[in-house]
Each structure stands twice: as C-alpha cells, then as structure tokens.
Amino acid sequence: MQINISLSTLVQLMAATASLIAALVLTSYPSNIKDQKYAMRLLSLMFICLFCWIALDILSSIEKLNFSSSPIKLSFFSLVFMSFFVPLHYIHIIFLINKRLELLPILIHFAMPISIFTIGMINFNDPKIATLEATVMWLVYIQLLLYWFFELRTGLKILCLKKQKRLRIHKGWLKWVKFYIIILPFLFIPFFLFKVAGYSTQDAILIDIAESIVILSISLALFLRPDFLFGLIPLSFEQRKKTYLNPVINTNSRLNADQYKRLLEQITLYLDELKPHLEEHFSIEQMAKELKVSTKELENYFWEQEGLSFEEYINQQRIIYSQAIIQKGAISKLTLDILAKKSGFKNRIVFINCFKEFTGYNALDYISHFLKIPSNK
Template sequence: MIDGIAEMYNIADLKKFSITSNSYTVLFIPCFYLYFKYLINNHKHFIFKDLLHIVVLFLAIIEREFLLLDSLFDCKLNYYLSQFVAVYVLVYLVVIFLLLKKNVWHKKATLSFVKTQNNLITKWTILFFIAINAFVLRFFLLYYKEYLFYEPLIIEPTKYLWVTALVWIVLFLIILSNPQLLYGYSYLQVETTKTNSDLKSNNYWNIQSKIKINNNQDQLLKEKISTKIEPYVFELNALLFNNSYFRNPDFSIKDLAQVLNIPNSHLKYIFKYHSKLSFSDYKKISRIQNSLELINNNYLTTNTLESLSKEVGFSSYNPFFTCFKDVVGKSPHQYISSINSD
C-alpha cells in the first residue's frame, strides 16, 4: 500500500521510507505460521502467548528506527541484522513446511465429506505456501546484494509490485468463495460430546436442497414427498445420535427404511438430495456416536478400545481410530483424557 501511494503521488520521502521498510515485511512470516497452526488446530481465538512469534518484528522495527543495539554495543549491526533476518525467514519457512507436511498434506480420513474438505485444504495450503515462498523470494532478489554485500539495488522495489498485488487479490477471492478455509477441520463437524438431534445443531442436512434434479423419477418423487422432507430428516438426525443398529456390519439402507417405517426409495432420495452424508458416512458417524455413549457409560473400565471398535461395528481399531478423529476432532485417547479431567 505504501509503495502504491508513493508511486501514485510521486512522494520522495514516502518512497525512501518504503525502500527502507520493505526488507522488514518478511518478518511477518510468523503470522503465516500462526495461521496454518490455527487452521490445523481449529483455534478461532488468538492465544496471547503466540505474540512471542511476532515480538521479533517489533524489536527489529525499534532497532531500525532508534539503533538501540548500535548505541549499546558501540558498533553497527546492520550487516548482522540483515543476516539474522535471512536466517529467521528461512527457519520459519522450514517450520511451516514441516507443519503442513505432517498435519495437512498427508492427513487421513474415512468419511467422504471429510476427505473432500481435506483435499480442499490441502490444495489451498499448497497454493498459499507457494505464494509465501514467492513473497520471500522477491525479498531475497531485491535485497540480497544490498544488505549482505553492500551493493546497490539493480531492480526497483516497485517495478513488479502489480504482480504481488495480483497474487494477494487471487488469494482473497479464493477465501471469499471457500470460507471454510478459515474454519479448519471443524467446519462440517458437530458438537459430538453430547446427544443432540436438533437440526440446527449441525450441518449434515439440507432441508431446502439446491441440487438440480435431472432424473424424471426423482422429480416425481420430490413432488410426492416434499412435505415429508423435514420429518424424515428429523428422524434420521435423531437416529444418528441414538441407535445401536449399525453394530451389525450388514445393516443396510433397506433395513434402516424398515426401522423408520418409510419407503426405501424415499430414504435414498433424502441421502441423495438432502444430506451431506453418504449412507456409508451416516453409518460410521452413528457408530462413533454409539462409542461415545459407551465410553461415557464406563464401558472402558472393563474393556479395551480394540473391543470397543468391534462392539460398535468396525472391523478393527485402525478404521475406528481414523473415523473417531474425523467426527470428534480428537483421538480416542485424547477424548478419554478430556472427560476424565472434567
């Protein structure tokens, strides 16, 4: 913004300030690290201790403006400060890369809608990480010679400023069109530590479907059951939180239709047009809800997590573990620790 105003109005003092301050914009790299950290951990409020990550930014600005260290040690630290900035930025880039590689780019999931969300966040973080690297590369290209070897700048800092602006505009448009990028992995999850069949308590259902119907049979079915959609969805949502039917691995959508006493075709229509869950996802989430109920009723005092996974209908502990983490947002051990500490 400062560069743009300086060029637009040809203000010499502002141009000089822009050139001297531009090198320190890379000190905002920790802010990108904190964004990725909060995205992964679903933090929606700033944690005060994280100010430590950006305190160097303020110290660098104070040092540049008042030369406190230069006065204290009676020497010029510009050369060393520039080297420090270079190392500082590279360290954070490595930390960001390792953070994303471990927690985002290889994140596993069993639920189809979580897989979709994972793919979206993976593509976004890769794109954003590339943009950050381009941002840092610009810094090194513009200031490497001047600050490390005291050679004058060959490229004017504002020459390709429009490229940087264009990159940020594209990133902002992506966020506006996919706001879930700001909410992390809890965007489609519900509060699963308590039983709740209130339709407004989660995002699994769409009473008013926006999916276009191209099938004549489905169109006729829509006209026939349009007034029954909300009661059907309410029953499905209630059953999602309170049932043990899916402990049987062979329990099918046809069996569920019989339990709810509604036609099988109606049930398939609901999952196709009014649910963000496939029937397979619905079964898995219901099993996890059943496992939460058993855990809260002290099932694990005499049984293991392995036996719990099989009790609720999973073939083994591994798929149970991954699905549990998808739905609850914590591993089984983390969840047990959290309820024991309450």
C-alpha cells in the first residue's frame, strides 16, 4: 500500500509544533518552588530535543533542502537530538525522586549523545557520515529500548515507595508515567520490526509517522493532563517518622484483610456520595456512627492502611476535592476564601497550609497554572 509522503510530513509538522509549544509553556511557566522549576526546565529541554529531532527530519526529507550537493546529512543530526530525548526524561524522574542531581550520573547518561554529536561535528564535511549514520541509528534505537527498561524499573520503584508510605504521588502524574511507559515502545518497535523484515523507503515513511504520532501524543499530554507537573512529593523525615512510629494499637480492634477491604469500600462510598468531610466540624465519631464501626477500628485503619491520622486523611480528601475544582477551571468563579470553605476548611490560612503539606506546592501557584490552561470537558 502506497502512503503519500505528504501524510508523513503533515503528522511531523503537527508533532514539531506541539512539542515546541510544550517546551515554551514549560520554559515560561512561573514557579516559586525551586525543585518544581528545575524539573520543568528538564522537561522543557526534553521537548526542545523532540522539536529539533522532528524538525531536522522534515528538512532532510524535503529534497530542495536536503543539501544533496553537500556531504552534510541533516538526518544524522536529528539522531543527535533523538539520543538526548530519553536521558532527559529519565533524569527528570530521578530528580523528582531524589530532589538532587549528581554530576557523575549526568555525565554517564549523556555520554552517548555527546559522543554522537562529537562524531557528527568531526565528520561534518566527510562523505563517510552517511555510513556512520546507519551505525548511529542502531545505537540510538537500542538506547531507546534500554531507557524504556530503566523507566519501567523506576516506575515500579516509585509504586513500591508509595506502598511503603515514603512517597506521595499525584494520581495525574502517575497516569502520565504509565502513559509514557506504554507509548515509548512505539518509538523503537517499528524500527526493529522493519529491520528484521527487510528495511525499505516505504518502511522509513511508516517509522516517521509512528514516531511523529508518539511525539504528538507526548506533547499533547502536557495540555490534556497538566496536573502531571505536580507529581512526586517525597515525605519529610518527620512525616516518615510519624508514619512508621504508629501509636499503640489495641489488637482487639485490628481488622483482617477482608474487613479492611470492606471498610475501604464503605469509606469510599460514604465520602463520595455524602461528602461529609466538606463540613468544617466533621469528626471521626460522626463517621464511626454512620458507618456503624468503632472509632478505634477507624483509627487503626487510617494508620495501618493510609499511614495517616483521621484528621490528616480528611484534610487530604479535602485537598483532592479542591484540586478537582481548580483543574476544572471553576476556581475562576471563586475566591480563595470561598474555595477553602467549600472544601471544608475553617479559613484560607488553614487551607493554604494543608495544601502545601499534602501537595508540596503553594496553592496560588497551583491555581495560576490551571487558570492558564483550558479545562477539559
């Protein structure tokens, strides 16, 4: 089946435009939180590399701009930016987890991209650069495969830390990581399949289309799921100590696994349907009475299953409710005081402090981010 080259170019142009806009949004996003700002700068660099990768591919595919009379190959330098893409995203995740970056790991991750760039510059006017390109292409696609395994391993590590109550993860950010891990293989699987089956010009067009769709999807995810910017929140030492050094628990009030599961379902349905936690004076006694369980059972459940006290858990649910209002764009019709009251807090001061505690971000900074992005409906 013949595929019109214009289809490939059109998809590439869309991907290049989306990745450039994503890079500009991340670069210009105002944030007073140092760690968040650095993380977004890393993501911005990643999207710039995606843009340069696709842009150079487009230029190299246009015959009149392909410099056929010159040995330079724009497609070779598109591979350079391609090789920077996955290390940048991986380092972005590592930075969010550790809140710091060390020089040696950075040099190791960027050793291959820098080497490819150096080879390209040394052989800038050498006709043999076309031969080198085939070898470099294999290396870059193998790099994509290896970093996919790195991302998968890190994703599992994040889930493990979450289970151990050592890391809070925003659900939107977790969905972004899952989406990224699922879609990344579509960058390298087509290449390996076509190489095994026998590579042709038609296959190259199909690979370009597949890569462009992946890049377009990754770029659009920034706008469809903007909450992934507010992602990993490592617990402080005091919070971890509080989580593990639980108060003395009355063993007679402990529940088995099935009872915990049923209680979780009860609590979830109770909060979702009646939303009693949005009342300022909501108490554990009220919840116990309406769920027909003892307060001790509820206290044990929250400590053992959530790693939080009842008050902390309820405030967390209130913050999640306020985040939903903000993300839908409804905040534009509310003042901060009304949002605090609507979410069940006594006043805006308590709301701002709880928001900072459970998300790691300033409430006004979070609100200003979502006010700039159209809500999804």
